[in-house]
Amino acid sequence: MRRHCNAVLPTALLLAASAAAAQPVSSPPSDAQVKARVDALLGQMTLEDKVGQLSQAAGISFGGAPGPEESLRRGGAGSVLWVNETKRFNALQKIAVEESRLKIPLLFGLDVIHGYRTIFPIPIGMASSWDPSVHERAAEIAAREARAAGVHWTFAPMVDVARDARWGRIAEGAGEDPYLGAAMAAAQVRGFQGPYLGAPDRLLACAKHFAAYGKADGGRDYDPVYVSETELRNVYFPPFAAAARAGVGSFMSAYMDLNDVPAGANPWLLRDVLRGEWGFSGFVVSDAFGTANLVTQHFARDGRDAAARALGAGLDMDMASGTFAKNLAALVKDGAVKEAQIDEAVRRILAVKVRLGLFEQPYADEARAAAVLADSKSRAEARRLAQRSMVLLKNERQLLPLKASLASVAVIGPLADSKADTEGSWMVFGHVPAAVTVLEGLRARLGSAKVAHAPGPEIRREVPSFFDDFIPGPKPPKQTPEAGEAAFRQAVETAKGAELVIAVMGERADMSGEAASRASLELPGRQQELLKAIVALGKPVVLVLMGGRPLALEWEAANVPAILEAWQPGSEGGHAVADVLFGDVNPGGKLPATFPRRSGQTPLYYAHTTTHQPEGSPMYRSRYWEGPAEALYPFGHGLSYTSFAYSNLKLAAPQVKLGVAVSVSVDVTNSGGVAGDEVVQLYLHQKAGSASRPVRELKGFKRISLKPGETQTVSFSLGPDELRYWSSFERRWVQEAEAFDIWVGTDSTAKLHADLAVVR
Numbered sequence: 001m002r003r004h005c006n007a008v009l010p011t012a013l014l015l016a017a018s019a020a021a022a023q024p025v026s027s028p029p030s031d032a033q034v035k036a037r038v039d040a041l042l043g044q045m046t047l048e049d050k051v052g053q054l055s056q057a058a059g060i061s062f063g064g065a066p067g068p069e070e071s072l073r074r075g076g077a078g079s080v081l082w083v084n085e086t087k088r089f090n091a092l093q094k095i096a097v098e099e100s101r102l103k104i105p106l107l108f109g110l111d112v113i114h115g116y117r118t119i120f121p122i123p124i125g126m127a128s129s130w131d132p133s134v135h136e137r138a139a140e141i142a143a144r145e146a147r148a149a150g151v152h153w154t155f156a157p158m159v160d161v162a163r164d165a166r167w168g169r170i171a172e173g174a175g176e177d178p179y180l181g182a183a184m185a186a187a188q189v190r191g192f193q194g195p196y197l198g199a200p201d202r203l204l205a206c207a208k209h210f211a212a213y214g215k216a217d218g219g220r221d222y223d224p225v226y227v228s229e230t231e232l233r234n235v236y237f238p239p240f241a242a243a244a245r246a247g248v249g250s251f252m253s254a255y256m257d258l259n260d261v262p263a264g265a266n267p268w269l270l271r272d273v274l275r276g277e278w279g280f281s282g283f284v285v286s287d288a289f290g291t292a293n294l295v296t297q298h299f300a301r302d303g304r305d306a307a308a309r310a311l312g313a314g315l316d317m318d319m320a321s322g323t324f325a326k327n328l329a330a331l332v333k334d335g336a337v338k339e340a341q342i343d344e345a346v347r348r349i350l351a352v353k354v355r356l357g358l359f360e361q362p363y364a365d366e367a368r369a370a371a372v373l374a375d376s377k378s379r380a381e382a383r384r385l386a387q388r389s390m391v392l393l394k395n396e397r398q399l400l401p402l403k404a405s406l407a408s409v410a411v412i413g414p415l416a417d418s419k420a421d422t423e424g425s426w427m428v429f430g431h432v433p434a435a436v437t438v439l440e441g442l443r444a445r446l447g448s449a450k451v452a453h454a455p456g457p458e459i460r461r462e463v464p465s466f467f468d469d470f471i472p473g474p475k476p477p478k479q480t481p482e483a484g485e486a487a488f489r490q491a492v493e494t495a496k497g498a499e500l501v502i503a504v505m506g507e508r509a510d511m512s513g514e515a516a517s518r519a520s521l522e523l524p525g526r527q528q529e530l531l532k533a534i535v536a537l538g539k540p541v542v543l544v545l546m547g548g549r550p551l552a553l554e555w556e557a558a559n560v561p562a563i564l565e566a567w568q569p570g571s572e573g574g575h576a577v578a579d580v581l582f583g584d585v586n587p588g589g590k591l592p593a594t595f596p597r598r599s600g601q602t603p604l605y606y607a608h609t610t611t612h613q614p615e616g617s618p619m620y621r622s623r624y625w626e627g628p629a630e631a632l633y634p635f636g637h638g639l640s641y642t643s644f645a646y647s648n649l650k651l652a653a654p655q656v657k658l659g660v661a662v663s664v665s666v667d668v669t670n671s672g673g674v675a676g677d678e679v680v681q682l683y684l685h686q687k688a689g690s691a692s693r694p695v696r697e698l699k700g701f702k703r704i705s706l707k708p709g710e711t712q713t714v715s716f717s718l719g720p721d722e723l724r725y726w727s728s729f730e731r732r733w734v735q736e737a738e739a740f741d742i743w744v745g746t747d748s749t750a751k752l753h754a755d756l757a758v759v760r
């Protein structure tokens with residue numbers, strides 16, 4: 001029976017409201033304790049209070065609409081997003097915990113994606129480290145900073161597998177591979193949430209965007225996704241399942257139609273798979289305005305229909321659209337929605353608030369926030385993690401590392417001295433870019449006198465980003481063609497005067513990320529033309545790439561002797577680039593996504609199934625008559641200033657029984673002259689089965705450091721988890737008694753091979 005109670009809760013239950021007295025929770029409450037508190041709260045809530053908890057309000061106002069204050073006073077929202085100022089967090093929280101009837105604290109959510117004050121490389125960069133501890137550490141520091149400032153909940157990690165580089169949000173994830181993606185997803189959850197949900201200095205994490213958002217038709221953001229169950233389960237789900245296993249407290253549903261049913265109102269996805277199969281017990285939030293969009297997408301008839309169907313499908317919180325707030329209470333009163341359904345969602349949200357310790361400590365401490373945000377140790381970590389993220393794509397005749405004795409260097413390109421583009425996409429509201437640029441990093445390393453700079457013609461999106469409206473300050477006017485031409489000439493002149501040229505080119509921050517798809521993957525603007533003019537000078541040229549996606553660099557790869565992929569390297573990016581270019585640090589990153597030769601090859605990924613004309617067969621050449629069909633730089637590729645030799649690939653046994661694990665070992669030797677890191681990668685291929693299997697699948701990796709001459713034996717275990725797959729023929733997970741190829745090596749084209757037989 002529904003209870004309407006106007007009395008305030010007993011203080012023992014709420015304990016809220018005093019910033020000074022409250023202490024952070026230092027150990028997690030038991031499930032029973034959480035349940036008791038949630039039950040007690042729920043018993044005091046009106047239907048309207050409950051709907052409030054399922055509604056997330058925007059902290060900024062759109063089109064002159066009022067802010068959330070009045071609604072919060074009425075208990076009209078349980079969570080607020082898009083606020084990023086400690087004073088304002090506290091002011092809004094004060095309304096909730098001191099002025100609203102039930103005094104339930106607000107949950108503040110924000111996109112803390114790759115750093116809060118200290119900015120780390122964008123996620124595709126951190127995934128390039130092939131070192132989950134990079135992501136974990138960055139998330140831990142971001143959590144500490146953001147939590148101190150007053151944020152409770154980050155809309156991260158984004159764990160969407162992305163195999164189409166045209167899709168701009170490939171920048172926000174771990175690339176094309178489910179196995180690498182799963183490792184990076186779990187690492188971020190550990191980093192953001194810590195050892196348990198509610199651990200001090202940590203955030204509630206959110207695995208997004210569930211699911212298969214990265215498979216948008218044509219790489220166009222938000223476009224529908226048609227994907228088989230096989231591909232969902234074998235490719236797109238594993239990072240989400242890994243996040244769930246790691247204890248992530250929330251999920252965000254994706255915007256788009258998934259096989260014609262929007263992900264945010266898809267009962268199979270949100271109830272059957274997420275809760276039923278994976279046992280996820282946290283809550284699910286829609287993407288921004290996603291519930292209202294169910295009408296725009298021609299799925300729901302109207303807001304009422306949208307609210308009923310989203311809630312019914314298993315969505316717990318409506319982000320910013322007001323659709324739950326407007327419709328749910330009436331739906332219950334009409335009997336169209338059962339209050340028990342609402343209670344179920346409210347319970348999940350309140351349980352998270354209890355676990356986070358918000359009732360004990362609803363406020364942020366402004367003095368502490370200032371101290372945490374000023375911590376300079378975080379910058380040192382940003383430099384180290386950026387160093388680990390960089391991928392050396394090409395290094396002809398060992399042009400790199402550069403010698404400090406260089407007489408003069410010209411640093412050319414529109415990204416060389418841009419703080420915002422060095423930090424990259426997804427900066428939190430109000431963040432002032434403060435990165436060390438590549439130009440600054442090189443000047444710090446070589447002394448300003450030796451380093452000349454010219455940006456060349458500007459690059460900009462032909463269609464501006466709607467996110468530009470959120471960036472404060474005046475927008476620079478578009479460069480005129482004449483000014484662009486003058487900048488081009490000046491860049492070539494500057495290059496002429498130097499002993500060596502470092503071209504810093506790629507994409508600006510707003511060219512990847514949300515609503516930033518591209519139909520072509522070449523260097524935008526006149527960058528390639530400028531690079532050609534510089535290469536024609538006959539000087540050594542190093543290309544430092546900055547951006548958020550794999551690019552099609554066929555000409556550059558053929559004509560520029562050294563190429564370093566720096567992604568968007570964050571606060572200390574310029575120093576980290578200099579560290580790598582001058583060999584203070586030996587690069588060890590590897591590509592988490594295939595680089596195509598030409599845009600038209602996309603989507604291009606290594607783990608495809610084979611055809612009746614397999615790679616290597618004479619007929620295979622016919623794939624594209626304009627040129628090779630293979631990648632320019634394969635998945636897993638990345639060079640070093642040293643070399644590595646692989647030998648002694650051994651299986652503990654050539655045969656293994658179904659359900660039993662076998663160990664695989666290989667000796668890796670640093671056969672070059674300097675210390676370096678290698679990412680040892682294991683791929684397998686099931687030769688036959690109830691369904692066709694990919695030509696290769698990553699099933700193990702390990703980043704190791706070796707001194708010159710040193711050898712390390714690296715071992716992997718292949719068990720049922722690695723050897724099973726979801727069979728579209730059987731329509732279930734299977735492990736089959738079949739023959740397997742195993743390869744171990746430096747990238748996805750590894751040649752060192754062994755046979756494995758799985759037997760009954």
Ligand code: BGC
Pocket residue numbers: 111155208287288514
């Ligand atoms: C994005 C999400 C993000 C949300 C809140 C949406 O537009 O798709 O990734 O978390 O906004 O800012």
